[in-house]
Every structure is written in structure tokens, then in C-alpha cells.
Amino acid sequence: MSEFEILREVDGSKGRYVIRRGGEEAELTYSILSPQKVIADHTGVPDAFKGTGMGRALVRRLVEDARAEGFEIVPLCPYVNAERRRNPDWADAFDV
Secondary structure: OOOOOOEEEEEOOEEEEEEEEOOEEEEEEEEEEEOOEEEEEEEEOOHHHOOOOHHHHHHHHHHHHHHHHOOEEEEOOHHHHHHHHHOHHHHHHEOO
């Protein structure tokens, strides 16, 4: 469970996870290829939030949803890919 409130927004074939705090947003955006495959496109965390764990929390939420909903993640985003490599126990959620 994350210490951050993470919202999930979906609009057609695009989606994002977002944490809002103090008028700023940290986000992880993704593209939906199919019900079984999602591309993690970009993770953005404002400088004011660097080092807080927000980026990792966003990726963890994506992994949790992938497992719960049965889709695989294509880690196009360099940050998501780096977190995948740091967390080998997440391997089941990724298509690499």
C-alpha cells in the first residue's frame, strides 16, 4: 500500500496515474494497446517531490494493477524500466 493517494485516469486508449500535492502533480502516463498489454510511456515528478518516493509509488501501483487485471507492461519509459530492473520480483508484470 502506498503512503500517497494515487488516482487513475483513463481516456480512451490513454491513461495515467497521478499524485496531486500542493498544486503540483507527479504522473505516470501509459497507452493501452489491448486488454492484455499497456505501454508505460513517461514518468514525471516535479523537482519539489524528488526523493519522496512518488515515482516508485506510481510504478508500484501500475504493477499492482497489472497483476490484478491481467495485463502486461511494456516499459518504454526509462524510469519504469529502471524500477523493473531494481525489482526482479515484479518480472511477472512485464513484457520485455
